[in-house]
Amino acid sequence: MKIVDAKVIVTCPGRNFVTLKVTTDSGLTGIGDATLNGRELAVASYLRDHIAPLLIGRDAHRISDTWQYLYKGAYWRRGPVTMTAIAAVDVALWDLKGKAAGLPVHQLLGGRARDRVMVYGHAGGETIDDTLDDVRRFVDAGYRAVRVQCGVPGLPSTYGVGHGGPGPYEPAEAGAAPTESVWSTTKYLDVVPRLFAAVRERFGPELELLHDVHHRLTPMEAARLGESLLPYRPFWIEDPTPAENQGAFGLLRSHTTAPIAVGEVLTSIWDCQDLITNQWIDFIRTTVVHAGGITHLKRIFDLADLYQVRSGSHGATDLSPVSMAAALHVDVAISNFGIQEYMPHTAETDDVFPHTWWFSDGYLHPSEEPGLGVEIDETLAERFEYRPAYLPVNRLEDGTLHSW
Ligand code: CS2
Numbered sequence: 001m002k003i004v005d006a007k008v009i010v011t012c013p014g015r016n017f018v019t020l021k022v023t024t025d026s027g028l029t030g031i032g033d034a035t036l037n038g039r040e041l042a043v044a045s046y047l048r049d050h051i052a053p054l055l056i057g058r059d060a061h062r063i064s065d066t067w068q069y070l071y072k073g074a075y076w077r078r079g080p081v082t083m084t085a086i087a088a089v090d091v092a093l094w095d096l097k098g099k100a101a102g103l104p105v106h107q108l109l110g111g112r113a114r115d116r117v118m119v120y121g122h123a124g125g126e127t128i129d130d131t132l133d134d135v136r137r138f139v140d141a142g143y144r145a146v147r148v149q150c151g152v153p154g155l156p157s158t159y160g161v162g163h164g165g166p167g168p169y170e171p172a173e174a175g176a177a178p179t180e181s182v183w184s185t186t187k188y189l190d191v192v193p194r195l196f197a198a199v200r201e202r203f204g205p206e207l208e209l210l211h212d213v214h215h216r217l218t219p220m221e222a223a224r225l226g227e228s229l230l231p232y233r234p235f236w237i238e239d240p241t242p243a244e245n246q247g248a249f250g251l252l253r254s255h256t257t258a259p260i261a262v263g264e265v266l267t268s269i270w271d272c273q274d275l276i277t278n279q280w281i282d283f284i285r286t287t288v289v290h291a292g293g294i295t296h297l298k299r300i301f302d303l304a305d306l307y308q309v310r311s312g313s314h315g316a317t318d319l320s321p322v323s324m325a326a327a328l329h330v331d332v333a334i335s336n337f338g339i340q341e342y343m344p345h346t347a348e349t350d351d352v353f354p355h356t357w358w359f360s361d362g363y364l365h366p367s368e369e370p371g372l373g374v375e376i377d378e379t380l381a382e383r384f385e386y387r388p389a390y391l392p393v394n395r396l397e398d399g400t401l402h403s404w
């Protein structure tokens with residue numbers, strides 16, 4: 001099954017997506033998501049200018065060899081641009097292999113280990129009451145797990161709270177430069193326990209509650225947050241402190257038993273090896289689109305399984321329906337599945353990426369069609385031109401640049 005074409009498609013149905021489409025001499029096509037929010041064109045060029053020419057003539061069935069060829073062959077290893085580009089190729093080749101075999105990808109990964117994939121949604125609001133109203137929306141839709149975020153009194157805006165009203169939270173904003181937000185750890189640490197208390201009061205003990213700190217605390221501030229939330233049984237506290245310093249999680253772990261999730265910005269097994277093998281975390285959030293594709297994500301989850309760390313893959317709207325399709329095949333096949341993040345895309349996006357994975361009653365279900373079960377409508381995609389967009393930057397009240 002020889003590769004005869006590898007095409008990069010950039011489209012913007014409300015937000016930018018980069019997709020790789022690989023075509024074989026038998027006429028089969030496979031696709032992979034290559035979207036890196038705020039740096040999309042870097043990956044598009046990496047694929048178009050450096051990888052696509054190398055794929056022509058290669059045997060599409062040799063997924064592992066191609067992965068190693070692109071990883072070791074680059075010399076410059078790891079990093080979000082490289083690993084997202086490799087991921088797009090890897091996922092497209094798994095799509096092709098499934099189509100050639102007439103099997104959904106999860107059947108190539110060992111078949112189902114579960115019937116369905118539990119997901120969590122994003123509830124948010126400017127005030128605690130607004131967030132409670134939004135949580136109600138998810139509970140009524142059948143969700144068993146909800147991430148809760150709310151505005152911080154005294155701050156004009158904060159992470160995880162949309163620009164007015166419910167609906168997909170899309171942090172990247174179109175423009176020639178990032179918008180700037182202001183942060184105060186003191187004000188933040190005061191409001192989150194009140195938010196959790198209010199949600200437990202209103203919705204009771206069953207609902208799984210998650211929270212995303214988004215890299216903003218020191219390990220000891222995160223420990224204080226963990227201890228303050230324990231009475232409300234958090235399912236996880238996500239990205240409590242920046243993960244470049246993996247050892248910080250050892251310090252955090254020694255001060256709180258609150259469940260910890262990290263990994264959406266980690267792009268290789270080596271970047272989370274210490275976190276996993278020291279059991280400093282409970283969930284690893286690496287994703288199929290940014291951590292080297294299905295091949296590498298499976299390696300990470302298999303390592304995590306040895307240390308009782310469960311999966312909890314990132315699934316925000318800047319990961320395309322192609323990513324979600326691939327993620328669900330992995331989610332349903334691994335033994336240490338934890339939970340899958342799910343932010344429904346806009347109707348426009350779903351039109352560009354028609355798919356047969358589906359949601360019902362708080363769970364997602366992977367496609368049973370051969371391959372991934374998702375395609376790209378190139379004619380429609382062409383109507384949505386790329387537009388520059390950036391994730392915000394974040395400053396402390398004194399102007400110091402902080403983690404966003
Ligand atoms: C967040 C994301 O979904 C999450 O857990 O961390 O919204 C993240 O901010 C975006 O995916 C960044 O592009």
Ligand code: MG
Pocket residue numbers: 212214238239264
């Ligand atoms: Mg996050």
